[in-house]
Amino acid sequence: MNSKWWKQAVIYQIYPKSFQDSNGDGIGDLQGIISRLDYLKKLGADALWLSPVCCSPQDDNGYDISDYQDIDPMFGNLEDMDELIEKAGKQGIRIIMDLVLNHTSDEHPWFKEAKKSKDNPYHDYYVWKDGVAGVVPNGLRACFGGPAWEWVPELGQYYFHQFSVKQPDLNWENPKVRREIQDMILWWMEKGIGGFRLDVIDCVAKDPDRLITADGPKLHTYIQELSRETFQKGDLVTVGEAWSANPESALLYSNPDGRELSMVFQFEHICLDQKKGGEKWDLAPLPFPELKRVLSAWQEALFCKGWNSLFWNNHDLPRIVSRWGNDKEYRVESAKMFAILLHGMQGTPYIYQGEELGMTNVRYHIEDYRDIEILNLYRERTEAGYKKSDVMESIYTKGRDNARTPMQWNQGKEAGFTEGTPWIKVNPNYTKINAEAALADDTSIFYLYQKLIELRKTYDVFADGKYRLLLPEDPDIFAYTRTLEKTVLLVVCNFYSNKVLLPLPKEFDCEKKLLASSYTDEGLPNELRPYEARMYLIG
Numbered sequence: 001m002n003s004k005w006w007k008q009a010v011i012y013q014i015y016p017k018s019f020q021d022s023n024g025d026g027i028g029d030l031q032g033i034i035s036r037l038d039y040l041k042k043l044g045a046d047a048l049w050l051s052p053v054c055c056s057p058q059d060d061n062g063y064d065i066s067d068y069q070d071i072d073p074m075f076g077n078l079e080d081m082d083e084l085i086e087k088a089g090k091q092g093i094r095i096i097m098d099l100v101l102n103h104t105s106d107e108h109p110w111f112k113e114a115k116k117s118k119d120n121p122y123h124d125y126y127v128w129k130d131g132v133a134g135v136v137p138n139g140l141r142a143c144f145g146g147p148a149w150e151w152v153p154e155l156g157q158y159y160f161h162q163f164s165v166k167q168p169d170l171n172w173e174n175p176k177v178r179r180e181i182q183d184m185i186l187w188w189m190e191k192g193i194g195g196f197r198l199d200v201i202d203c204v205a206k207d208p209d210r211l212i213t214a215d216g217p218k219l220h221t222y223i224q225e226l227s228r229e230t231f232q233k234g235d236l237v238t239v240g241e242a243w244s245a246n247p248e249s250a251l252l253y254s255n256p257d258g259r260e261l262s263m264v265f266q267f268e269h270i271c272l273d274q275k276k277g278g279e280k281w282d283l284a285p286l287p288f289p290e291l292k293r294v295l296s297a298w299q300e301a302l303f304c305k306g307w308n309s310l311f312w313n314n315h316d317l318p319r320i321v322s323r324w325g326n327d328k329e330y331r332v333e334s335a336k337m338f339a340i341l342l343h344g345m346q347g348t349p350y351i352y353q354g355e356e357l358g359m360t361n362v363r364y365h366i367e368d369y370r371d372i373e374i375l376n377l378y379r380e381r382t383e384a385g386y387k388k389s390d391v392m393e394s395i396y397t398k399g400r401d402n403a404r405t406p407m408q409w410n411q412g413k414e415a416g417f418t419e420g421t422p423w424i425k426v427n428p429n430y431t432k433i434n435a436e437a438a439l440a441d442d443t444s445i446f447y448l449y450q451k452l453i454e455l456r457k458t459y460d461v462f463a464d465g466k467y468r469l470l471l472p473e474d475p476d477i478f479a480y481t482r483t484l485e486k487t488v489l490l491v492v493c494n495f496y497s498n499k500v501l502l503p504l505p506k507e508f509d510c511e512k513k514l515l516a517s518s519y520t521d522e523g524l525p526n527e528l529r530p531y532e533a534r535m536y537l538i539g
């Protein structure tokens, strides 16, 4: 029986490699996370989503798994994981694992077997195509550059990989693959895992011959089978990463009958600041009216019929305060504005490590980047003749390593992340932006997040209130209400750095209780200062 506890919960995403190192090798690990449980409890996180910590050659920082049922020694071992599950549980915090089910590492034993011969029992665990050297089966490209087909001369075949060449796609048409995955998930559920994030789950149903790489015809059949055979046997939260999701398909993924998942990560709002028909690297300013329209559409479409995830950040995205806020003179106000804007909506909010501190993007020299996606892009676009400065601007603005610089704990050596040399450089602004400074300042972004998490547990209107967008045409203000019986939550946000009038409808000239603000004083009722956001309770 699923208690749907995640409807009042806030989930904190940890990128283990960059969170806290405990043994001085410059790489974050499970014991490091255990040492920070008190900090996470103080914030009020109900669950921790860990990016992958299973065995991996780290071609894609752990999203290339070579053993689903063991912890990579760089992060610790299974006993550490048991200890984390147990100690977090004692603090009322669940652990959510990141399941990468669309592909394995090419160093996984399944793939090593599969490559041996066409009639090896594991051959059909993957997607193969007969062919001739140098003539790829079709024009499908991999997400990290190059063709999505890799030639294996001994077999006279290509294998399909939507991501790196070291991440061969699994063949979900094969019931043996689906059974292996179900058994692995049940094994983790036995160990007390409280939920799963499903990496690119929409890609598991594909038909590369017909150029279908996601959202194939069998997708929901596969997810319903997986859910029936595993998730529904526990009281779990499950969130599927689905770049192809739209409000209609999200009603299937997050149907309250629990046949599939609790919710999905959808990316319609995330993809707004790129050139039409371009890639994320082809930069365009954020069309603010579109942001209001898209987020409102998702709120309205899923009300009582599904469930939203709410996020600005994750380990693949640039940090929101730099991306759409102002990380210079209004870093604190704009970071708080994004928090208030998001946390008043219906859904489960996700906080990405460092978001609660207002951590920012970085501008490194190319040799200081580590992400395969960045390095391949740099090589591909500079070889194709793009101006280096333009390529670097794209990397500064959208590169995934913006989110992967080490967590900034204090102003000591390497920001308190490691005693050793970090696997990726610490953002130089750690001397100003760090957890120790935040905890010592009762007006910090951290304490606003703590307050928002508390409010979500205190007032049912956060989980169940009906959403209504206000001032739809206003070019600077994102304002909405949530209504549950006689209780109204009113959220008003100035999205920009100019002071603006706040032309609220007459109905709001009433007794209002200020629950949260991006400023330390209330300001004037009919205007909003730069990045001023206010959350009120009425009734």
Ligand code: TEU
Pocket (backbone or CB within 6 Å): 060, 063, 064, 100, 143, 163, 199, 200, 241, 243, 280, 315, 316, 317, 373, 400
């Ligand atoms: O990301 C899916 C994915 O498509 C992203 O890589 C996206 O294309 C890109 O990052 C946009 O910035 C998931 C994981 O979150 C990501 O870290 C992995 O690299 C990827 O799948 C492969 O497992």
Ligand code: CA
Pocket (backbone or CB within 6 Å): 021, 022, 023, 024, 025, 026, 027, 028, 029, 074
């Ligand atoms: Ca370590």
